[in-house]
Amino acid sequence: MNAVDLTPVEGNAGPFLSVRDLSVEFLSEGRPLRAINGVDFDLHLGETLCFLGESGSGKTVTMRSLVQLLPPTARIWGRVLLDGIDVLTLDADRLRAIRGSQVSMIFQEPMTALDPVFTVGHQIAEVVVWHEGLSWSAGRARALEMLELVQVPSARRRLDAYPHELSGGLRQRVMIALALSCKPKVLLADEPTTALDATVQIQILLLLRELQRELGMATIFVTHDLGVACEISDRVAVMYAGRFVETGAMAEVIDSPRHPYTVGLLNSTVHAGSERGKLAPIPGAPPDLLDMPPGCAFAPRCPRVVAACREGVPDLEQLAPGRSARCPRTGSPDC
Amino acid sequence: MLWYVLRRLAYVLPILLGVSIVCFSLLHLAPGDPLTSVMPEFASEQVIEQIKRSYGFDKPVPVQYLLWLFNVLTGDLGLSQVANRPVWDELVPAMVNTFQLAAFGIGLSLLCGIGLGLLAGYTRRLVTDRAITTTAIIGVSVPHYWVGLVLIAILAVTLGLLPAMGKAPPSDGFGLNDIRHMILPAVTLALIPTGIIARSVRATVIDVRKQEFVQTLQANGLPPRRTFLHVIKNASPTVLAIIGIQLGHLVGGSILVETVFAWPGTGYLLNTAIAYRDLPVLQGTILVLATFFVMLNFLVDLAQPFLDPRMTRQ
């Protein structure tokens, strides 16, 4: 059905997804609001990257801007190379050809993210029919296959169920089936387990991890739950006020955080490496994006602030391959 | 599903019963004696008694009601006191005329109302939306008879483009002249429903388009025309309910419009029946119109679960 040419650039052996200097502004009344400010990262197939950060730090916006799924008030800059194709320069047709087939998304709230008046089988089949030009019966067969893949019990019967007839956990499984129905190379999951209760959360996480390994997708996982992040991801990017403040392998960042914000985040949440009974919230609140402090955005809340912090935005300094932090004091060992 | 139908039916029957009781009571609630118009002047006591008996007015009221109901259900609505013919014979041609006009008006208001509402909903806050919304408000607020008179004054009297009133004289079959006669009353009749349908379609479409599933469709790369189908289907239960009510109002509105345009329908019949105090005709017409209204809403209710699967469960 879609004859849009998406042949990858020949001999592209680099990362499957490469993002450079990504910035997003929202135009509202008055001044534009800079929600994302110069984000860089690479992602290989089979790898999972986690965006970690407080509410409003820009995790969702960063992820959505990768496929330009933002309201019309948003302006996006930078480069998003997907298998060598610059996604941000694509026209609407080519962008649609990528969405759902190359890059898929799982949303937080499976109740509202599925159309209430169509059966789940229809919703999955529709995407397959559209992207792959299959017949509706073939689309339905694929839908069944997908529901079985995500371990929906009595999948054949569930094909004709409406979203409201399923439990929250099953709905999220359907969302995953929908996202994976065209065998995407990149999976974007925005807090896919936040709306579920604890036991279901773990089941869904395990399922996602299993599928991600089986299908070899590059995955971006957004959460503000550190425990969830540890469970599922290889690498982590800690976000604060629209910037990455620390990146690195998950285990390394947990064991030896190098940015005071990461330290604060680790101390304020329960996770595998935290010492019992020593929870300490970060004082203060994230800055107003319309009224940012001149230097490091975290400086007003930082317990280890020095004069240099207030002079200019620190660079994201590379500490080791794949490991970086945006703090002038990363040199001192006990940071 | 059968269960749902039965449950809806269980709502409809008491309403119909209530309608019939109200219609029946009209005869007794209307000021004056219902028999004055048929009673000869200076009738003797004996004659009065006889006439009362022949009309069944000597029996207790509940019995009178049951007898009346039985007659109605077997298609006997009584005799018109003015024309001295069965009410049914007066009512049928009037109903045919009203439904002809109403069908034209409904077609117009659905076409314009849904079309304009979708356009406004999809171009929210733009010029088209503002123009349509403003026009709809004006259309809804201006009274029928005034619009009718203005249309007659401009299009019929001044410009002489269309006939001012009445129905085309009966000829062989339905022709262009019939349509020319129907345009002005149908447009007048369609005005308010068009405005209300347009506004509700706009509001519902805006509402549905804000829902998160629309983002899922976009995230899955579906094109606008597929997203449109999802929006339409989600909007349809709300819009259908409003359309059902509007169709009922449209038939109600025909009373005024038919009078302004001298269109020989039920509204016109009702109006003359009121003028001449022809109670049986009044009763029969109201009964038929009210039943139509109730059944229309019943049908709308029946259609709902096909459009929104969440409705059958409750």
Ligand SMILES: Nc1ncnc2c1ncn2[C@@H]1O[C@H](COP(=O)(O)OP(=O)(O)OP(=O)(O)O)[C@@H](O)[C@H]1O
């Ligand atoms: N449509 C929008 N218009 C204006 N500002 C927006 C819009 N969407 C997001 N923002 C702003 O962008 C910033 C980043 O928001 P984002 O949703 O990415 O945060 P988040 O990290 O996903 O937070 P959460 O954990 O609450 O989901 C916020 O300050 C938010 O106010």
Ligand SMILES: [Mg+2]
């Ligand atoms: Mg978010």
